[in-house]
Amino acid sequence: MAPRSGAAGKRGDVGAPLRAGGTRVSRRHRPELALVALLALLLPLDAGAEEPPPNILLIMAEDLGPRLGAYGDPIAKTPNIDRLAREGVLYERAFTTAGVCAPSRAAIIMGVHQNTWGAGHMRTYRGGYLAVPPPDMKAFPELLRAAGYYTVNAGKTDYQMSTTLQGAFGGPFTIWDDTSGSNWRGRAEDQPFFAYMTLGITHEGQLWPIMTWPPGLMETLTLPMRLWTRWQWIGETDPRTVPIPPYYPDNPVVREDLARLYNNIEAMDAQVGELLAKLEEDGLADRTLVIFTTDHGDGLPRGKRWPYDSGTRIPLIVRWPGVTDAGSVEAELVSGVDFAPTLLRAAGLPVPDHVQGRVFLGPDKESEPGYVYAARDRMDAHRDRVRSVRDRDFLYVRHLIPDQPYVLPIEYRNQLPMMVELQRLHEAGALTGPPALWFRETRDAEELFDTRDDPHQVRNLAGDPAHADRLATMRRELDRWLEASGDLGLLEEEELRKRFWPGGEQPVTAAPRHEQSPGRVGLSSASAGASIGYRIDGGPWRLYTGPIPVGAGAEITAKAVRYGWAESDEVDIELP
Known part of the structure; x- marks a missing residue:
């Protein structure tokens, strides 16, 4: 597994984990780290602390690059997000590890690049595991x-750890206290919360027409959501005013889709405002770390699913009262894998050794990495393998299967009027200049872009002798990363199926065993790494962290799950 990323030129010591106080410990002291982690789980959060840990509100819109007023977009109407930026810090160079939801979200939730642990394909469940x-x-x-x-x-x-709706929903039941709530109000009094709120109104599918004829199954199933989206619109953007990236032709269909996106953005901003207002109503704003971001870049053709900036650059705004400086702007590189270590340290917890991200905010902030990395693998039914590395100024993209078109058939994407129009123009031979580049029948094996002069990445400098040194540097860095990260996406997917689900069957987690002592019940599972949940007398599910104090006559129900495996059967334990 790759070491945690750090500043360029200082990679020799960045793999060491953090103590609870934020200082580095070497890998040879891993037993000590394990003890610190165990104490963090068993002791109350405020034990020995001068202040309680902050609440954390992570607001994640879907399928959206930095099309916000705070980022200088002249069309976006985002007063609530803009206010958040004025009260916090705005990050100019934040990127996800993939240009599509499932791999990107897998990396975010674990703090580990998706291909390090086999979560790179879109979606793994469609691959049979x-x-x-x-x-x-x-x-x-x-x-x-x-x-x-x-x-x-x-x-x-x-x-990438659920079979519900092809993995888009669900997952290990031990992660969340509540997966159906719209806020944090179900917690105990004075209990800190972590709320992960996904706002789907900017998703790619919300740009489809209300109705097509004849309607397909996908359009019919998603019609209610599109109707709801239109109901949320506050105003309508004039298509004549929207900026057109150079990789699109300037025509009415493209403009209308972009105008719809800006309508959805305005409605999404209102949803952000509602969440922030709830914090104020509950008297929690001054004690809550708020992050606004997205799960990857634009949900548009040549954006979503690609490792160009249009697919991986995201807005990132953080307000942490007493920590962030109001109205500040940060130019450092931030990766999706950085969320996990940053929020763990904000809560006063140690960062596990396997985490590849770095702490980008707060008292324990770590040095900026020299690079961030992204990947593209199978998209729906179509095999692909693309890797990228980016520093502050340059983006290097390597196509490991260059003898195929850039545009592969994606049924979901092809519902978008803009995509239908692009394909029509291509087939008619009417695409020229930058819009035609994406429709080539084979790919450039390597691409190098100077993002300062070419922010939309339409001028490949890989063959320019003036940039030969930069190209060599970026090549070496990507080679280093592929080896250091243990990239499982370089294997054929059949190998991953065999590795994770031997025999083509999902492994089943071993049911919990229990040991009783006076007033306590201990739980364990024979499945290595299994998480255990339990409930007492039919109450809510709780996460098992140590022996459970219970009274006589109580009934405990327990079950276990190893991530990616099926849950165990439930076990009932009746106490005398």
């Missing part, structure tokens, strides 16, 4: 929950 991380790897919200946080998720999960 689920990603199964190593036994010691846990989603960071489960670590927060184990330490006393109330964890709530609203909307999509999509971590």
Whole structure:
């Protein structure tokens, strides 16, 4: 597994994990780290602390690059997000590890690049398996929950560890206290919360027409959501005013789709405002770390699913009262894998050794990495393999299967009027200049872009002798990363199926065993790395972290799950 990323030129010592106080410990002291982690799980969060840990509200819109007023977009109407930026810090160079939801969200939730643990394909369930991380790897919200946080998720999960709706929803039941709530109000009094709120109104599918004829199954199933989206519109954007990236032709169909996107953005901003207002109503704004971001870049053709900036550059705004400087702007590189370590340290918890991200904010902030990395693998039914590395100024993209078109058939994407129009123009031979580049029948094996002069990445400099040194540097860095990260996406997917689901069957987690002592019940599972949940007398499910104090006559129900495996059967334990 790759070491945690750090500043360029200082990679020799960046793999060491953090103590609870934020200082580095070497890998040879891993037993000490394990003891610190265990104490963090067993002791109350505020034990010995001068201040309680902050609440954390992570607001994640779907399928959206930095099309916000705070980022200088002249069309976007985003007063609530803009206000958040004025009260916090705005990051100019934040990127996800993939240009599509499931791999990107898998990396975010674990703090580990998706291909390090087999979660790179879109979606793994369509490949006949689920990603199964190593036994010691846990989603960071489960670590927060184990330490006393109330964890709530609203909307999509999509971590590559569920079979529900092809993996877009569901997942290990031990991660969340509540997966159906719209806020944090179900927690105990004074209990800190971590709320992960996904806002789907900007999703690619919300740009489809209300109705097509004849309607297909996909259009019919998603019609209610599109109708709801239109109902949320506050105003309508004039298509004549929208800026057109150079990789699109300037025509009415393209403009109308972009105008619809800006309508959805305005409605999404209102939803952000409602969440922030709830914090104010509950008197929690001054004690809550708020993050606004997205799960990847634009949900548009040549954006979504691609490792160009149009697919991986995201807005990132953080307000942490008493920590962030109001109205500040940060130019450092931030990766999706950085969320996990940053939020764990904000909560006062140690960062597990396997986490590849770095702490980008707060008292324990770590040095900026020299590079961030992204990947593209199978998209729906179509095999692909693309890797990229980016520094502050240059983006290097390597196509490992260059003898195929850039545009592969994606049924979901092809519902978008803009995509239909692009294909029509291509087939008519009417695409020229930058819009035609994406429709070539074969790919450039390597691409190098100077993002300062070419922010839309339409001028490939890989063959320019003036940039030969930069190309060589970026090549070496990507080679280093592919080896250091243990990229499982370089294997054929059949090998992953055999590795994670031997014999083509999902492994089943061993049911919990129990040991009783006076007033306590201990639980364990024979499945390495299994998380255990339990409930007492039919109450809510809780995460098992140690022996359970119970009274006589209580009934405990327990079950276990290893990530990527099926849940165990429930076990009932009746106490005399």
